[in-house]
Amino acid sequence: MTPKARHPASATHPGEPGQPGTSGGVRGRLNWLRAGVMGANDGVVSTAGLVVGVAGATTDQGSIAIAGVSGLVSGAISMAAGEYLSTSTQRDSELAMLDTERRELAEQPEAERDELAGLLVERGMSEEVAREAAEQMMARDPLAAHARVELGIDPDDITNPWAAAFASAISFVTGAALPLLVILLAPDDTRVLITVLSVLVALAITGFTSATLGYAPRPRAVVRNVVGGALAMGITYAIGSALGTQV
Ligand SMILES: [Zn+2]
Numbered sequence: 001m002t003p004k005a006r007h008p009a010s011a012t013h014p015g016e017p018g019q020p021g022t023s024g025g026v027r028g029r030l031n032w033l034r035a036g037v038m039g040a041n042d043g044v045v046s047t048a049g050l051v052v053g054v055a056g057a058t059t060d061q062g063s064i065a066i067a068g069v070s071g072l073v074s075g076a077i078s079m080a081a082g083e084y085l086s087t088s089t090q091r092d093s094e095l096a097m098l099d100t101e102r103r104e105l106a107e108q109p110e111a112e113r114d115e116l117a118g119l120l121v122e123r124g125m126s127e128e129v130a131r132e133a134a135e136q137m138m139a140r141d142p143l144a145a146h147a148r149v150e151l152g153i154d155p156d157d158i159t160n161p162w163a164a165a166f167a168s169a170i171s172f173v174t175g176a177a178l179p180l181l182v183i184l185l186a187p188d189d190t191r192v193l194i195t196v197l198s199v200l201v202a203l204a205i206t207g208f209t210s211a212t213l214g215y216a217p218r219p220r221a222v223v224r225n226v227v228g229g230a231l232a233m234g235i236t237y238a239i240g241s242a243l244g245t246q247v
Helices: 024-057 061-107 109-122 127-140 142-151 161-185 188-213 218-246
Strands: none
Touching: 024 061, 024 161, 024 188, 024 218, 061 109, 061 142, 061 161, 109 127, 109 142, 127 142, 161 188, 188 218
16 A cells, blocks of 8 residues: 555554544544545446446447456456555555664663654653653653654554455445446446446545545535546547447
């Protein structure tokens, strides 16, 4: 997972101002939820583009089903693999940083305490209070204190790559199932229209939800998401129609 770029599920944002009324734990769960919604969104858009494109070329339900199911499976695998890879990388780097920190704490506890106090001063504490706070934090759980304040990592909350990969695949499949089922169940002559409309409604919902979870303006997110999906289906339908008439 490249948390800052794509799926913010396991991202730690040490420098980011906290949202009102949320602790890191709540924000972590919201990030997971939001990553799930975005994964479902990916599933909706990519599968809708695929099946609508094939439906532009042929009315054969079997062909549409094969294309849709293949897209669903390959999309889920590729999402899971990408998620596994980037989460593993992030986990490795977090564990390596924790190792370094553990060693520094063992070798030079005095310097580490001063460092922690210095960081607390940077965050707005007076020298005196910072030294006292550093003292107390180090007495309790020195590694956790340094991980949180210095590295922005919660040592009890390192993301498991398998869990992240699984969650990612599940959310993609959930989204992908919608256009696939709709296009296979709709009557022949209104198949594409019904699929397009239900996909646009679904994208409005995922856009709204992800904006809400991310404290972003909702109308903009909804419009962006719906327009993006409409473009994807419009383009693949045009390509499918053009190729279909040539065969
Ligand atoms: Zn340290």
